[in-house]
Amino acid sequence: MNETANAGAPQQKDHGVLYLGIDLGTSRTSVAASNGVRETLASHVAYPKDVVARKLLKKEVLFGEEALEHRLSCNFYSPLASGHIKWGDGNGAGNAEAEANIKATADLVREICRRARPRKDELLYAVVGVPAQASIRNKEAIINAARETLDSVMLCSEPFAVAYGLDWLDDVLVIDIGAGTTDLCRMHGTMPEEADQVTLAAAGNSVDQVLADLIRKKYPEAQFSMQMVKKFKERYSSVLDTMEPAVVEMPVNGKPTKFDITKEVRDACRSIVPPIVEGLGRLIATFDPEFQHKLRNRVLLAGGGSMIDGLDTEIEKFMAEKLGGGTVLRIEEPLYGGSNGALKIAHDMPDDFWEKLK
Template sequence: MDSQPVFIGMDLGTFKTSVVSSNGTRDSLFSAVGWPKDHVARAILGRDVVFGTDVVEKRLALKVCRPFERGALKYLDSSESGVAEEKVAEHIEAARLLIKHAVELTRPKSGAPVFGVIGAPSRASIINKKFIMDVASDAFDAVVIAPEPFTVAYGMNALTDALVIDIGAGTIDICPLYSTYPTDEDQVTVPLGGDFVDEAFMRLMGEQFPEAELSTNIAREIKEKYGFVHDIDEKAVAMLDVKARPTEFDVSGPLKEACLTLVEPIIEGLREVISRFDPEFRRAMLSNIILAGGGSQLNGLDRLIEQSLEAYGGGKVSKVGDSVFAGAAGALKLAMSMPADQWDQFRLQTQSQSTELADAA
């Protein structure tokens, strides 16, 4: 007989994957996989596959794949995208290894069935959900996919009259909660996110300080440390190389301008979502807006959104307490709240077909 099941909540992001287990462990890693480029790299690294920060630190010796990065899922159907079949196989393999490794990081008890809820981008297409199910079925005995903003809301008990805005690396997903399971049509995905801010910041820096050497990783680190959208007196000062010599730059102007590029599209997305509801529901939803995802941490974003909503009768915006684990923790709570017979049913379905939580509701 099986021992007690282990439940896992996973937030599968373009940039980061976070995982939380009912056995009390949790972890977070880059959504990337690295393979040694040649036998020398293999011998030095001592591994066939590399995960986590090693993918960034050892990247010169690796072939790196980010299986869920923007546009990567178009590889899924090589006949439509015209992409080589090895590329398709590489993405599928990377996704499979990443999910398996994330589950292993939680050290599930051997022999125990592993049941999981994976939070995935809210409007992930049917083919993407099927793909996630397929690659996850290796690591889980039963698994279901739920929209990531929904798992955040579930974790916070905010299932009635609330709006979750999940600001990730690749997309901003806006999801209304009104006491029922949100449909794909309820949600809006804005095709912008942290990656877009990094690109804008690099472009603006290039215009203002063409001599400063700035890589995407450094741009992202500066944004994560100093990113802001409000009026401040203090300055964001970064050390950047000029011809290999570290030099101080006041990056406040380009950084703020880059971060601000997200605000208008968020307000526009919110407007689109709430316009589908009656005015009294709109009021209630706008007074409980929750910012989630890494981008929620931009300084001043909550207040600026509140100010922008004054034209719509005002709103109240809060941030999740833990932007890294909120989605995964909500997915775990959802997994643990499902009855055992429901899991038995998912278990039968997992090996054969795509299962969405909505199908079971």
């Protein structure tokens, strides 16, 4: 992030305030802070179930991979797992399940802020990027949960944060491939509205599911868990004919055995391309005809799923076939694209704006 991007902001702006860009993702929560710290954490929260578990784990609350690991002895939450918070009426009033997810979200925000290592006397001003659906459905509830830790908070949709981070605000299409959802967002200068967003189920988890089905079909004797399948994918993910051979180990009747899953990985990764291009087509077709060409040629690929090797070129190939052409650019840091952009928004907001949000 470039400090000169704040040209015009008064010098003393940073005094006493730590600015945070937080990406509250369905599977990962990341922070980029104005003190240079960057941290990322799986979006899981776990509370030990009883005295024994609490004694064993020596903690009141666990986060990230550690929470996942000990989920059996805990009450376990992934509060944003479905792309929006699992809160009863959308804003969390009422039932116990909803209340618990709100608490988990508040604790997750507190933990990611703690990891940004603020000084004790610093005020925390944050821009929080959330999945497009959550930004529409759970806005108030997320802000309230975040306020427990933050002095001032503003929400934006994740794809908007990603584009802002690159200064690509004008006529851009963002493809953000997360775990639970792929969010497509059309940007044209102003904040995107509902009509500018498309949410697809074709995303990281669906690739895992397709891969698991293909492996089961080809090697019915192999034993595996979804966690293993996800690891295989993340290690070998590619849509290229020339991809490196994916040879993995899975037990057969308890005995570790090697299997070649190259074709299965490639086919699973390719499965998300047609729905993504179909979604892009919808957003392009409903845009001002004069600018459709520009939009088609400014497509940004972001999110963890964008690390699939060759995906940008594969989407271009499909766009050429189905939409008459297109250019796709992959962002350099998929893990921090959202939080870097959110931090940049935080920096660019004038002081009196933050004061109003307090």
